[in-house]
Amino acid sequence: MQKRKSHTKSRNGCLNCKKRRVKCDETGPPCGNCAARPWELTACSYPGHQPLPIRRPKPQRLSLCSISSPSPLTLSSTASTNRLLELELLHRWTTHSWTSFSAIPECHAYLTSHLPRQALSNPYLLHAIFSAAATDLALNTTSPHYLHAALTQSTLATTAFRNTITHTTPDNIDLLMYFSSLTAIVSFSTPLPGTHIIDRVLTYVEMILSSIRMAAGHIDWLLASPCPAQAAVRDYAVDLSLLDILDLETKRAIGLMNDVSKMVTVGGTPAIDIWAYKLAVGQTKYCFAETRLKNYYVNLWTVAGMEFVEQVRRQEPVALFVVLFWGVLVDRAAKEPGDWICGRSGVEIVEVVSQMLLKGEIGGMKEVREGIAWTRREVALEALEGCVWEGSGVVGEV
Numbered sequence: 001m002q003k004r005k006s007h008t009k010s011r012n013g014c015l016n017c018k019k020r021r022v023k024c025d026e027t028g029p030p031c032g033n034c035a036a037r038p039w040e041l042t043a044c045s046y047p048g049h050q051p052l053p054i055r056r057p058k059p060q061r062l063s064l065c066s067i068s069s070p071s072p073l074t075l076s077s078t079a080s081t082n083r084l085l086e087l088e089l090l091h092r093w094t095t096h097s098w099t100s101f102s103a104i105p106e107c108h109a110y111l112t113s114h115l116p117r118q119a120l121s122n123p124y125l126l127h128a129i130f131s132a133a134a135t136d137l138a139l140n141t142t143s144p145h146y147l148h149a150a151l152t153q154s155t156l157a158t159t160a161f162r163n164t165i166t167h168t169t170p171d172n173i174d175l176l177m178y179f180s181s182l183t184a185i186v187s188f189s190t191p192l193p194g195t196h197i198i199d200r201v202l203t204y205v206e207m208i209l210s211s212i213r214m215a216a217g218h219i220d221w222l223l224a225s226p227c228p229a230q231a232a233v234r235d236y237a238v239d240l241s242l243l244d245i246l247d248l249e250t251k252r253a254i255g256l257m258n259d260v261s262k263m264v265t266v267g268g269t270p271a272i273d274i275w276a277y278k279l280a281v282g283q284t285k286y287c288f289a290e291t292r293l294k295n296y297y298v299n300l301w302t303v304a305g306m307e308f309v310e311q312v313r314r315q316e317p318v319a320l321f322v323v324l325f326w327g328v329l330v331d332r333a334a335k336e337p338g339d340w341i342c343g344r345s346g347v348e349i350v351e352v353v354s355q356m357l358l359k360g361e362i363g364g365m366k367e368v369r370e371g372i373a374w375t376r377r378e379v380a381l382e383a384l385e386g387c388v389w390e391g392s393g394v395v396g397e398v
Helices: 015-020 081-093 096-102 107-119 123-140 145-164 172-190 197-216 217-223 229-237 242-245 248-264 275-289 296-313 317-334 345-358 365-379
Strands: none
Touching: 081 096, 081 107, 081 123, 081 145, 096 107, 096 123, 107 123, 107 172, 107 345, 123 145, 123 172, 172 197, 172 217, 197 217, 197 229, 197 296, 197 345, 217 229, 217 317, 242 275, 248 275, 248 317, 248 365, 275 296, 296 317, 317 345, 317 365, 345 365
């Protein structure tokens, strides 16, 4: 198994990071990890010290005196110019950025009208929208300064959230859901330099699962809210017959997940007999078939849950083999019109995970090498030596 790059261990990290077994930047409270998970409302504290009050810097408007922009505006550090940037970001959100958060047609009115209007009276949400729009611009323009704007607005969003939100209510359940999605996407799309792709994926997944748990505890509130959740449940129920119309080659390829999970054991038990793996394999295959909903690839993690997340964190081979196919789904999402979130993340996932698998304990299996060959071909990566896709009309178990 390929080892991750060595790094300096965090000796004085906060208790939350130690509990989650992630590296703490030791800059808190709150540290960067705790600041990125604001909905948990858990104080960031350090061992050997009394819990410290969370530092809440006074929100300040972004100074644009050093920011250049492709827009025709002449920018300065005045309050009016700051407002011009905010207008630019709001315009970007309503004309482009929102599309990456839209799963069904009913999302359009909610994301372009209702959510921005609610944000006007909820600063944490407004700054989160600004941060997402600035991230979109940072990834799609040549100006490097939008990234600074994205990170600044993200900090302001987190600060405003901690200052104003104390509990979930029927009136804010949908706003909190979208706020957490915005925060997770900005974190995923603006990784720290040198961040391993697996760590990056798992950080994003944990943030999404945290918000899902919040929503699951108040599902009636969410379905009664103005967001399109009710339409999604009513009109887009799981339809396993969609698997039948997949092309034969795709059926053969995704069937390899079944083959490998039957042959490889985890803790002495065939992986396919472990519920988390069964869910992960089944949901990943269904994600290939579900084309009615945009961004459906995220549902692998919401269905498979934290047990599967922990297996990926341990770099368990069968779990990584599933993630290999998930990388293809992420790459396909990146090719959807209007998507700015995924970028080359899917390609990076397939590149890194395929190398890890090939050098690991199941790398010699014919089925694994076939899976590596197919996934690399799907994301336009060069073939690896010894990995050949022998796909045919013979359909494996789907």
